[in-house]
Every structure is written in C-alpha cells, then in structure tokens.
Amino acid sequence: MSKIKVKTPLVEMDGDEMTRIMWQMIKDKLILPYLDVELKYYDLGLPERDKTDDRVTVDAANAIKEYGVGVKCATITPDAERITEYKLKKAWPSPNGTIRSILDGTVFRKPIVVKNITPAVRSWKKPITIGRHAYGDLYKSMEVVADRPGKAEIVFTPDDGSAEIRATVNRFNGPGIIMGMHNTDKSIHSFAQSCIKYAISEKVDIWFACKDTISKKYHARFKDIFNEEVLAHKNEMDKAGVNYRFLLIDDAVAQIMKHEGGILWAMRNYDGDVFSDMIAAGFGSLGMMTSVLVSPEGKFEYEAAHGTVRRHYYEHLKGNKTSTNSVASIFAWTGAIKKRGELDKTPDVVKFGEELEKATLSCIESGIVTKDLMLLCNPTPKSYETTESFIDKVADRLGIAVR
Numbered sequence: 001m002s003k004i005k006v007k008t009p010l011v012e013m014d015g016d017e018m019t020r021i022m023w024q025m026i027k028d029k030l031i032l033p034y035l036d037v038e039l040k041y042y043d044l045g046l047p048e049r050d051k052t053d054d055r056v057t058v059d060a061a062n063a064i065k066e067y068g069v070g071v072k073c074a075t076i077t078p079d080a081e082r083i084t085e086y087k088l089k090k091a092w093p094s095p096n097g098t099i100r101s102i103l104d105g106t107v108f109r110k111p112i113v114v115k116n117i118t119p120a121v122r123s124w125k126k127p128i129t130i131g132r133h134a135y136g137d138l139y140k141s142m143e144v145v146a147d148r149p150g151k152a153e154i155v156f157t158p159d160d161g162s163a164e165i166r167a168t169v170n171r172f173n174g175p176g177i178i179m180g181m182h183n184t185d186k187s188i189h190s191f192a193q194s195c196i197k198y199a200i201s202e203k204v205d206i207w208f209a210c211k212d213t214i215s216k217k218y219h220a221r222f223k224d225i226f227n228e229e230v231l232a233h234k235n236e237m238d239k240a241g242v243n244y245r246f247l248l249i250d251d252a253v254a255q256i257m258k259h260e261g262g263i264l265w266a267m268r269n270y271d272g273d274v275f276s277d278m279i280a281a282g283f284g285s286l287g288m289m290t291s292v293l294v295s296p297e298g299k300f301e302y303e304a305a306h307g308t309v310r311r312h313y314y315e316h317l318k319g320n321k322t323s324t325n326s327v328a329s330i331f332a333w334t335g336a337i338k339k340r341g342e343l344d345k346t347p348d349v350v351k352f353g354e355e356l357e358k359a360t361l362s363c364i365e366s367g368i369v370t371k372d373l374m375l376l377c378n379p380t381p382k383s384y385e386t387t388e389s390f391i392d393k394v395a396d397r398l399g400i401a402v403r
Contacts, residue, residue: 001403004352006037007344010336011063011301013044013095015073017308018387020045021316022326023073025388029395030356031333034402035349040067044095046076050088057095061102064299068343071336072099072303073329096293096303100134103295104187106194107132108264109276109305110290111283112327114364116377120282126262128279131198131206132272133191133222134293136183139269144178152178181218188222190296192229195266198294200240206230207245208266209252222268276305285372287325292335302335304328312387323371324387330360330394352402359397368393 014020031037042060049056064070076082077094100107110129119125146152152169169178192208199206212220223246230237230244237244247255249271256265267275280289289305305328312322334353341349364373367381374384385393 001034003034003036004348005346006035006337006340006349007346008069008340009038009040009067010340011042011060011067011070012039013042013060013070013072013075015075015308016045017074017076017310017313018316018322018324019074019304019306019308019329021313022324022329022387022391025391026326026330026333029391030330030398031337034352034398035337044072044075046078046082046086046088046092049092049095050086053089054092054098057098058102060095061099064099064103064301065295065297068299069336069340070301071332072096072301073332074304074306074308076308094139097139099301100293101140103134103293103299103301104190105134105293105295105299105301106191106198107134107272107291107293108198109272109279111280112288112290112331112361113283114288114361116365116367116379117284117288117373118376118378119284121257123258123260124282125260127283128256128259128261129198129202129204129264130272130276130279131191131195131264131266132276133188133267133269135187135191135269137181137269138179141179141181143180146172146176146178148175149173154180183218183221185221185225188225189229191266192226193233193296194294195264196229196233196237196242199242199264200233200236202264203240203242205243205245205263206266207247207252207263209247209249209271210268211249213248219268226266280305284376285325287328287370287372289328290331290335291328300336300339302332302339304332321386323384323390325370325372326387326391327360327364330391331357355401356394356398359401360394362397363390363393 040063042056044057075095078088078091083091108129108131111127113127149172151171154167154169156165195206208226210219210222212223280286286306291303291305293301309324312324315322334357338350338353369377369381369384370390371384374381
C-alpha cells in the first residue's frame with residue numbers, strides 16, 4: 001500500500017518515562033506505516049533538556065512557530081526528588097509552560113467520549129471543554145523564602161522615570177514564604193479571543209470563572225478584559241448562537257456538577273490545570289483527554305493531558321507488563337495530523353486521522369481496553385489489554401479500515 005503524503009513537516013517532541021515508550025509504539029505501528037511525513041524531531045526528555053540547558057525546548061517551540069503544527073509527548077517537570085534521580089544541573093521549568101509562553105497560546109482540553117463509559121457525574125451528557133489560559137500566574141512566578149523577620153513588598157518601577165508603586169505584602173515576625181505572580185493585558189486579550197473563536201467554531205457556550213470578589217485587581221482584570229472581548233465579538237457570537245456567562249470560580253464548580261455539558265469552561269492557568277484533570281477523571285480517565293495549545297497566530301501544539309505515568313515506567317524497567325492507556329497520546333497524533341491536513345488542504349491526510357480515531361474508539365466500544373478503563377465500561381470486559389497489545393489491536397482495525 002502506498003503511503004499518504006503529508007505536504008508540510010510536523011514538529012515532533014519526544015518525552016519521558018512510560019509515555020515515551022508508548023510514543024515510539026504509536027509512531028512505529030499507527031503512523032509511519034501509513035504516512036509519508038517529515039518529522040522535525042526534538043527530544044524533550046529530561047536528560048536532553050539538562051544536557052542542552054533547556055535550549056531544546058525553546059528550539060521546539062520556535063519550530064512550531066515555523067511549521068504551524070506540533071505534537072508532543074508527556075514530559076517531566078522536575079522537583080527536588082527528580083533532580084537527585086536524574087542528576088540534573090537544576091530544576092528545569094515545565095516544557096509546557098515554556099512552549100505556552102513562547103507561543104502565547106491557550107490550551108483547550110476536551111474529554112474523549114465513548115458509548116460504553118458512563119460519566120461519573122450523572123448529569124454530564126456532552127463533553128466539557130476546558131480553556132486554560134497558558135501564560136503567567138503560578139507558572140511564571142518568583143518565590144522567596146523569608147528566613148528571618150522583615151518586610152515583603154511588591155515594587156513596580158516605571159520605565160518613564162515616574163514614581164515607584166509600592167505595596168506591602170506582609171510584615172514577617174519570623175520565617176515564611178513569598179510569591180510574586182504576573183500577567184499581561186496582551187496575553188489575557190489573546191486568551192479571551194482564542195476562547196471566543198473556539199466557542200464559535202464548536203458552537204458551544206462559554207463560561208469564564210475566577211475570584212474577583214477577593215482579588216479585586218488581579219482577577220478583576222481578567223474579568224474586565226474578557227468582557228471587553230465578548231462585547232467586541234457579540235455579533236459573531238450571536239450569529240453562532242454562543243452565549244457567555246461569568247461566574248465566581250466556586251459557583252462554577254458547584255454548577256458544573258449539575259450541568260449537562262456541551263460548554264467551553266474558560267479558566268486561568270492554575271484553575272485550568274486542576275479542573276481539566278477533574279473533568280478527565282469524571283468522563284472516564286486521564287488517559288481519555290485531548291489537549292491542544294492554540295496561539296493567536298494560528299499555531300497548534302497537540303499533546304495528551306496526562307503525565308508520564310511514572311509508576312508504570314518503573315514496572316516496565318523491571319521487565320513487567322504494563323497496561324497503560326495510550327488513547328490520549330494517539331489522539332495527540334490524530335489531532336496534529338488532521339490539523340496539518342486541514343492547513344495543507346489535503347483531505348486524505350485528514351481522513352487518515354479520522355480513521356485512526358475511529359479504530360481506537362471502536363476497540364474501546366468493543367470491550368478492548370486497558371486496565372484503567374475496565375471497571376468503567378458497561379458491560380465490564382472480561383479482561384484487559386497490555387500497553388502494547390492495545391496498540392496492536394488498534395493497528396489491526398486501522399489496517400482493515402485504510403486498505
């Protein structure tokens with residue numbers, strides 16, 4: 001069988017631990033046998049990031065800017081334990097955070113819904129998409145340990161030479177901790193615009209949630225800018241039947257538990273990080289969550305929403321069989337492939353991505369699942385697949401579909 005030609009290269013970013021093992025299987029069995037594609041490869045595994053002083057992450061982000069579409073494997077963001085384990089020079093920042101910052105993008109995370117898995121929340125009937133602002137806040141914060149009594153201040157020094165603005169954070173009588181966070185109007189505007197564009201394209205309502213009653217300047221700035229953008233795009237939203245609601249974050253959390261879904265829930269960076277995992281688990285599994293970073297210039301980076309599955313990796317190193325869910329990683333590839341085909345105007349590439357998704361979902365709906373999905377399915381499958389055997393079963397169905 002002749003391979004399907006992909007006109008423009010895809011940026012591929014490799015990762016860490018068990019997801020790196022799955023990544024290679026997916027490439028070898030589901031992608032490269034069918035696509036003639038040039039992959040611009042960047043190894044974002046922790047050893048390579050340490051070796052290059054994290055330059056490889058910056059290079060990968062700039063490659064996405066150049067080629068338009070990237071696909072990324074899950075990566076480790078090292079803590080103190082990982083620094084020791086991997087003998088690192090330092091605690092390198094989150095690759096996702098670095099890429100988001102360079103692309104100035106918004107992350108949209110949407111659960112993968114299958115017929116034989118009922119959501120844990122009874123009212124959820126349609127997918128709930130999380131729109132996560134992808135810049136600043138906790139992920140670009142500066143932290144200081146106050147090891148003695150003293151005063152902590154926020155100081156803003158204008159470039160025009162005018163008077164400094166100072167605000168006391170706290171007067172410490174003993175040890176404590178301090179964190180400074182920031183964001184920019186430009187990034188918040190991009191966030192709101194991306195959410196509105198996404199909602200219009202998907203024809204779903206938008207919720208935006210934060211805590212402006214407590215954070216009367218920082219959170220309130222998000223609320224005001226989002227409102228500005230909604231007013232600026234009101235005609236487009238009305239034509240698409242898209243409505244907008246602002247809610248306090250605690251009210252949104254309460255209401256989402258009774259909502260049927262079918263909405264875009266826009267949130268600040270940390271909130272989106274946390275609640276995307278809740279939505280994924282509520283719909284089935286963290287292994288069943290798609291994630292795409294969209295920049296204001298229309299650049300796209302696809303990845304799985306979960307981490308590197310560390311525990312399974314250690315079992316793999318011992319030579320033991322694992323049953324790791326590869327669905328989100330497969331859908332990272334299909335999302336990138338479909339977008340590449342859409343931008344290149346090559347419908348056969350788009351169709352291949354769709355066929356791979358159908359093959360994956362049909363396996364699950366036939367009771368062919370990894371261990372994490374076994375008890376969620378109705379009816380319950382009699383057994384579960386290993387990491388590799390699940391990918392093999394998808395490959396079998398894909399082979400039939402495309403030949």
